[in-house]
Amino acid sequence: MEEFREKIKAMASAVPYKIIISKPSQKTGAYRKIVVEKKESYYQAAAYTEKQVFHENIPEEELENYLARTVAGNFLQVNAWDGEKEHMLLISKKGKATYQAKKVSRNAAKEETTHNRKKKYLLEEGTVIAPLVDMGIFTAEGKVVRTMYDKFRQINRFLEMIDDTVREDAAKRLNIIDFGCGKSYLTFILYYYFTEIKKREVHIVGLDLKEDVIRNCNKAAEKYGYQNLHFEIGDINGYQADFPVDMVVTLHACDTATDYALFNAIRWNARMIFSVPCCQHELNGQIQTEDFSLMTRYGIIKERFSALATDAIRGNLLEYCGYKTQLLEFIDFAHTPKNILIRAVRRSGKNARNSVAGSESGTESEAKAGAAGKEVAAKMIVPAAVKHNYLREVEQMMEEFHFEPTLYKLLKDSGMIAK
Numbered sequence: 001m002e003e004f005r006e007k008i009k010a011m012a013s014a015v016p017y018k019i020i021i022s023k024p025s026q027k028t029g030a031y032r033k034i035v036v037e038k039k040e041s042y043y044q045a046a047a048y049t050e051k052q053v054f055h056e057n058i059p060e061e062e063l064e065n066y067l068a069r070t071v072a073g074n075f076l077q078v079n080a081w082d083g084e085k086e087h088m089l090l091i092s093k094k095g096k097a098t099y100q101a102k103k104v105s106r107n108a109a110k111e112e113t114t115h116n117r118k119k120k121y122l123l124e125e126g127t128v129i130a131p132l133v134d135m136g137i138f139t140a141e142g143k144v145v146r147t148m149y150d151k152f153r154q155i156n157r158f159l160e161m162i163d164d165t166v167r168e169d170a171a172k173r174l175n176i177i178d179f180g181c182g183k184s185y186l187t188f189i190l191y192y193y194f195t196e197i198k199k200r201e202v203h204i205v206g207l208d209l210k211e212d213v214i215r216n217c218n219k220a221a222e223k224y225g226y227q228n229l230h231f232e233i234g235d236i237n238g239y240q241a242d243f244p245v246d247m248v249v250t251l252h253a254c255d256t257a258t259d260y261a262l263f264n265a266i267r268w269n270a271r272m273i274f275s276v277p278c279c280q281h282e283l284n285g286q287i288q289t290e291d292f293s294l295m296t297r298y299g300i301i302k303e304r305f306s307a308l309a310t311d312a313i314r315g316n317l318l319e320y321c322g323y324k325t326q327l328l329e330f331i332d333f334a335h336t337p338k339n340i341l342i343r344a345v346r347r348s349g350k351n352a353r354n355s356v357a358g359s360e361s362g363t364e365s366e367a368k369a370g371a372a373g374k375e376v377a378a379k380m381i382v383p384a385a386v387k388h389n390y391l392r393e394v395e396q397m398m399e400e401f402h403f404e405p406t407l408y409k410l411l412k413d414s415g416m417i418a419k
Contacts, residue, residue, distance in 0.1 A: 004091070005068060007099040011087045012064035014101075016080035017147050019043075019067070023076040025093065034070065036063075037147045039136050045070075083146075121156040122163060122197060123189070130224050131188035154330075158186060158274075158341075159193050161328065165272055165345060166198070173201040174246045179236045179261040180253040181206035184217045190249070191221075191229045203243070207234035236260040245270045252278040259406035262314060262342075266321045267414065273323065273344040276330055280310040286403035311340055313394050313405050318344045320390040321416060391417065 011019075019036040031047045036058070043058040045066070058066045071078055071091070078089040081104065090098045123129060125144050132138040137148045137155070144152050166174070174194065178187045187206045194202040208214055208231070217231040236253060237260040248265035250258055251274075258277045265273045284306035287296055296302045311327060318325040323344035330341035398404060411417045 004072065004095075004097045007089055007097050008068045008071065009064050010099065010101075011078065011080050011089060012067060014080065014082040014085065014087055015060075016082045016087065019078065019080040021067075021071060021075050021078050025074055025076050025091075029074055034075075036066075039147070040139060040145055121152075122159045122193065123152070123156055129189075129192060131185065131192065131220075134220070135185055155186065155189055157330065159189070161330075161341060161343060162190070162193065162274065165274075165343065169271070171246060173203065175243050176202060176204045176247040176249060177239075177241060177245055178204065178206045179239075179248065179250040179264075180257060181208050181217070181231065182252075183213060184208075184220075184231065186251060187217075187229070187249075188220065188224065188226070191226050195226075195228075202228060204229045205241075206231040207236070207239060209233060209235060236264070239264065241268060244268075247272040247274070249273075250275045252276055254279045255281050256406040259314070259410060262318065262407055263410040263414075265344075266318070266323075266411070266416070269346070271346045273318070273342065275314075275342040275344075277307075277311055277314070277340065277342065280307040282406060283307075283310050283401075283403045286401075288402040289400055292400065309397065309401070310405065311342065313397065314342060314407055315344075316390045316394050317407050317411060318342070320387050320394075321411070322347050 015038075017038040021034040021036070022032075024032060031049055031054075034045055034047045036043050036045045039057075042060060043063055043066075045056045045058055047054045047056070067078070071089075076091045076093070078087075080087040083104075085101045085103055087101045088099070092098075123132070125138075126142050128140070128142040129138060132152075132155075133140055133142075135151075137145060137152055139145060176190070178184070178190070181187050184206050187204060191202065191204050194200045206214075206217060206229070208217075211233055214231045214233050221229045221231070236250075236257045241264075245265070245268040248261060248268075248270045250261040253261055253275070255278075258275055258280075262273065262275060284303055287302065287306055289296060294301075295305045315325045315327050324347055325342065325344040328341045328343055330339050394405075394408060398408070408417070
């Protein structure tokens with residue numbers, strides 16, 4: 001035991017920026033692996049089960065104790081990297097500990113960091129961006145925290161997709177709704193991007209169902225001085241906007257929540273939609289087919305096929321409703337399977353506004369939903385034959401696999417799809 005503790009101490013003393021604890025000693029262990037990463041002034045551990053991940057923050061001075069109590073009797077391997085060496089601790093089933101440290105080829109971690117800094121990002125390193133500092137992605141001096149480059153790149157990738165779309169948009173002011181904003185990391189960055197980088201006037205509303213989250217987000221917006229960014233408690237299903245909506249953003253809205261967000265965006269005639277779907281379970285629970293049973297026989301294939309079919313149908317329905325739609329890779333698949341971003345831009349011109357009066361009460365708006373849907377549909381600048389083909393492809397798939405997606409039902413019930 002004393003030998004094991006000495007090796008754990010040697011690993012912790014190297015101040016590693018990343019640690020992977022793996023190979024559970026028992027099949028019944030609580031976690032299959034634990035990843036520990038260095039933050040600015042602490043470590044964060046992510047403990048993975050088969051279906052979930054649990055996070056814990058660890059003070060730097062407690063790293064040794066955390067590793068000792070976590071690894072002992074529970075795991076057989078620990079790998080750690082400090083930028084110069086890879087440290088490896090192997091434990092036999094009898095408890096014998098073997099420790100070795102080998103140099104990383106020409107300081108690979110620093111080479112990667114240098115390479116990353118050569119790329120020109122919309123968010124410039126060296127600029128103090130308060131939300132990024134509070135997220136732990138930037139240091140107080142505006143430098144990217146070494147272990148947070150993946151997150152930094154992901155945020156910039158999102159902004160690049162926004163930038164590609166809005167650069168030719170001539171509107172003096174943009175009204176934006178972020179459905180299911182959660183802790184609103186990207187919402188704050190989106191506001192910074194428009195006001196500080198693009199020098200454009202925006203009004204952003206973030207919606208979420210959690211009262212404490214909304215309260216904290218409003219406090220943060222006040223702290224940053226973001227006067228035209230505020231947050232409300234609101235459900236994606238049935239939210240009534242009292243202003244014309246130019247852009248709808250929905251990131252990782254779970255299952256059919258994405259469909260309600262897309263439906264609202266269409267109903268409001270929003271010019272731009274950015275949606276990263278998540279947890280597409282609906283079709284997986286409905287899908288049945290005789291001719292293509294190989295797509296439903298194996299659980300993992302059925303799950304992935306259902307998720308891809310869900311987003312393909314959403315893309316087609318957006319095209320049918322007058323949007324030029326792209327399904328883009330948001331994040332490398334190696335980081336997350338939730339890596340598709342739906343980007344849709346209205347074909348009806350730059351100055352189109354919503355056809356449903358947002359100032360109406362919820363009851364009045366719902367009563368006029370059918371008429372409003374037909375009014376929106378009438379404005380679509382898409383040849384009738386092309387529109388029909390997009391819809392026909394969806395309905396053929398629905399018939400073959402015996403499912404009915406929520407977005408299709410919403411559009412049909414509102415009169416945007418002929419019954």
